[in-house]
Amino acid sequence: MDDYLAAAIQIVTAQAKVRVMSEDEMSSMVKKLSASIRAIGESADAVEEVQIDYAAAKNSIKEKSVVCLVCGSTFKILSSRHLASHGLTPEEYREKFGLKPKTALVAKSLQRMRKKKMQDMRLWEKRVHKKAVPKPKKKEA
Ligand SMILES: [Zn+2]
Numbered sequence: 001m002d003d004y005l006a007a008a009i010q011i012v013t014a015q016a017k018v019r020v021m022s023e024d025e026m027s028s029m030v031k032k033l034s035a036s037i038r039a040i041g042e043s044a045d046a047v048e049e050v051q052i053d054y055a056a057a058k059n060s061i062k063e064k065s066v067v068c069l070v071c072g073s074t075f076k077i078l079s080s081r082h083l084a085s086h087g088l089t090p091e092e093y094r095e096k097f098g099l100k101p102k103t104a105l106v107a108k109s110l111q112r113m114r115k116k117k118m119q120d121m122r123l124w125e126k127r128v129h130k131k132a133v134p135k136p137k138k139k140e141a
Contacts, residue, residue, distance in 0.1 A: 008033035057097035063108045069097050078105035
């Protein structure tokens with residue numbers, strides 16, 4: 001039995017104690033009450049959904065900035081340190097706002113730059129490795 005129905009039956013039972021009710025009356029009252037209690041419950045849920053705006057969450061990662069969905073501040077990188085100030089880990093943050101687990105909390109342009117840098121670094125490492133160039137020793141001062 002769901003909660004709505006249980007709540008409705010409770011109300012009708014209380015009513016039946018104070019006045020004479022036919023079976024039909026009782027069952028139709030249970031029906032009506034459970035429907036309206038459910039409607040109240042659902043509208044409460046809807047309000048919560050408005051508070052967490054998933055579309056806004058997706059749009060929070062912009063070309064040149066990323067917006068913290070908790071406090072509305074703008075960053076280049078939404079650091080785990082900042083999220084900790086809201087009592088969240090990056091994982092919890094993503095989950096809370098419906099972001100994919102691998103979403104980088106970094107401005108898009110910066111993310112591209114980072115990616116490129118990583119690729120460059122990898123290329124560089126490969127090159128160094130192939131040639132087996134010893135690291136240039138620093139002259140002792
Ligand atoms: Zn914040």
